[in-house]
Amino acid sequence: MIPESLLLDFGAKIISYPKGTQLFREGDTALNFYQVVSGEVKMNNYNLDGKEFIQGIFASGQSFGEPPLFADVKYPANAEAITDSEVIQLHKSQFFALLAAHPDIHLRMTETLAKRLFYKAIMVSEISSQEPEHRILRILDYLKKHVHKIEGKFAFKVDLTRQQIADLTGLRVETVIRATKSLEKKGELKIKSRKVYR
Amino acid sequence: MIPESLLLDFGAKIISYPKGTQLFREGDTALNFYQVVSGEVKMNNYNLDGKEFIQGIFASGQSFGEPPLFADVKYPANAEAITDSEVIQLHKSQFFALLAAHPDIHLRMTETLAKRLFYKAIMVSEISSQEPEHRILRILDYLKKHVHKIEGKFAFKVDLTRQQIADLTGLRVETVIRATKSLEKKGELKIKSRKVYR
DNA sequence: CCTCCTCTATGACTCAGGTCATATTTTTTC
DNA sequence: GAAAAAATATGACCTGAGTCATAGAGGAGG
Numbered sequence: 443m444i445p446e447s448l449l450l451d452f453g454a455k456i457i458s459y460p461k462g463t464q465l466f467r468e469g470d471t472a473l474n475f476y477q478v479v480s481g482e483v484k485m486n487n488y489n490l491d492g493k494e495f496i497q498g499i500f501a502s503g504q505s506f507g508e509p510p511l512f513a514d515v516k517y518p519a520n521a522e523a524i525t526d527s528e529v530i531q532l533h534k535s536q537f538f539a540l541l542a543a544h545p546d547i548h549l550r551m552t553e554t555l556a557k558r559l560f561y562k563a564i565m566v567s568e569i570s571s572q573e574p575e576h577r578i579l580r581i582l583d584y585l586k587k588h589v590h591k592i593e594g595k596f597a598f599k600v601d602l603t604r605q606q607i608a609d610l611t612g613l614r615v616e617t618v619i620r621a622t623k624s625l626e627k628k629g630e631l632k633i634k635s636r637k638v639y640r
Numbered sequence: 641m642i643p644e645s646l647l648l649d650f651g652a653k654i655i656s657y658p659k660g661t662q663l664f665r666e667g668d669t670a671l672n673f674y675q676v677v678s679g680e681v682k683m684n685n686y687n688l689d690g691k692e693f694i695q696g697i698f699a700s701g702q703s704f705g706e707p708p709l710f711a712d713v714k715y716p717a718n719a720e721a722i723t724d725s726e727v728i729q730l731h732k733s734q735f736f737a738l739l740a741a742h743p744d745i746h747l748r749m750t751e752t753l754a755k756r757l758f759y760k761a762i763m764v765s766e767i768s769s770q771e772p773e774h775r776i777l778r779i780l781d782y783l784k785k786h787v788h789k790i791e792g793k794f795a796f797k798v799d800l801t802r803q804q805i806a807d808l809t810g811l812r813v814e815t816v817i818r819a820t821k822s823l824e825k826k827g828e829l830k831i832k833s834r835k836v837y838r
Numbered sequence: 839c840c841t842c843c844t845c846t847a848t849g850a851c852t853c854a855g856g857t858c859a860t861a862t863t864t865t866t867t868c
Numbered sequence: 869g870a871a872a873a874a875a876t877a878t879g880a881c882c883t884g885a886g887t888c889a890t891a892g893a894g895g896a897g898g
Contacts, residue, residue, distance in 0.1 A: 770856095801844085801845065801846090802845070802846065802847095803844095803845075803846095813845090813846085814847085814848085817845095817846060817847060817848085818847090818848085821847090834845080834846065
């Protein structure tokens with residue numbers, strides 16, 4: 443997370459995107475650095491038959507879509523506002539000026555990429571190894587430990603719909619519903635008024 | 641890729657690992673920066689029933705296992721020498737000294753992470769969307785375009801066994817064999833004396 | 839040239855997760 | 869506060885990739 447004041451110093455703008463708006467699409471060339479001010483933004487892909495896969499969900503303070511700024515590639519996914527959102531965005535050239543002026547922030551940026559790579563490494567291996575229940579637990583544990591930094595049994599209230607869990611794990615809603623129920627029976631998680639706790 | 645001479649200046653050592661040796665294991669704390677001098681190293685996971693998933697294969701000049709140096713996490717996978725290999729390794733503290741002294745190299749490092757993230761983003765979405773043939777084509781196209789930078793139909797000779805393709809895509813050997821044959825029939829790739837061309 | 843080992847190949851069978859249909863509950867919207 | 873939309877839930881059925889077994893082809897090494 444880069445302080446907003448600093449971003450603004452370098453010429454960043456805060457832009458509002460109503461729920462459902464696309465900020466950029468898969469295949470677009472990356473022109474800006476983005477950081478969520480308020481609301482939630484997701485990055486996703488749609489496969490041939492319209493099924494969604496969510497690469498990540500980004501909340502207040504989190505940046506997204508940086509890799510293509512560094513690597514010479516196009517966006518591998520779309521970005522879409524999940525709720526009405528405000529996003530601070532800074533043009534690529536200015537972003538690099540900022541990094542050059544602040545090596546510590548560059549290092550934190552690298553750290554962010556490294557963490558995301560860690561998550562993807564886990565998910566890709568997990569998804570490939572099948573077993574819906576395992577996949578679901580893994581993503582919940584990842585969110586609990588690394589994103590929300592919560593400890594304690596059932597202390598983490600999962601603020602995701604079954605559909606979102608499905609789209610993050612590459613499963614179907616029905617499978618997620620059945621698997622979460624089965625996991626509850628096994629004592630791996632709790633379901634209270636339809637919300638999942640882990 | 642960081643010049644070997646520079647790494648050596650900062651105290652790096654070149655170490656030989658015979659085929660099959662593990663350099664580090666999933667869950668280990670990251671202590672060194674690694675770069676392949678000769679041979680090939682893979683990073684992989686084994687799931688509960690022993691099935692392998694290959695996170696990546698690294699050849700001469702490529703570095704691996706850096707993310708946990710930056711992010712405060714353990715290795716998400718093992719590293720193992722595929723062939724007899726020489727690897728140059730530099731202790732974490734010295735590695736950071738090197739980066740601080742050479743911002744341009746730090747930027748290239750960030751670029752490397754960004755590219756790898758790009759690959760993982762593609763793979764995770766692709767693997768989740770099922771359809772073996774699609775998955776296989778995707779990884780082949782990725783390797784062709786981004787790793788080997790080859791153009792032209794069937795100009796890319798895939799130097800991977802069916803088993804390795806399977807382990808990279810999360811499929812089974814038999815499925816890969818059947819799918820590649822089917823893809824050949826469809827004209828998407830060629831098989832000449834058992835080697836796949838794309 | 840022969841042996842051993844790895845890799846490719848193919849058929850038969852199984853089953854887990856996807857698909858589809860339908861219902862109920864909760865939340866959102868106007 | 870009623871209507872519409874979204875989310876959860878459940879059953880029945882189906883299909884495609886996994887599993888298992890077995891065989892042949894190619895390559896390395898003595």
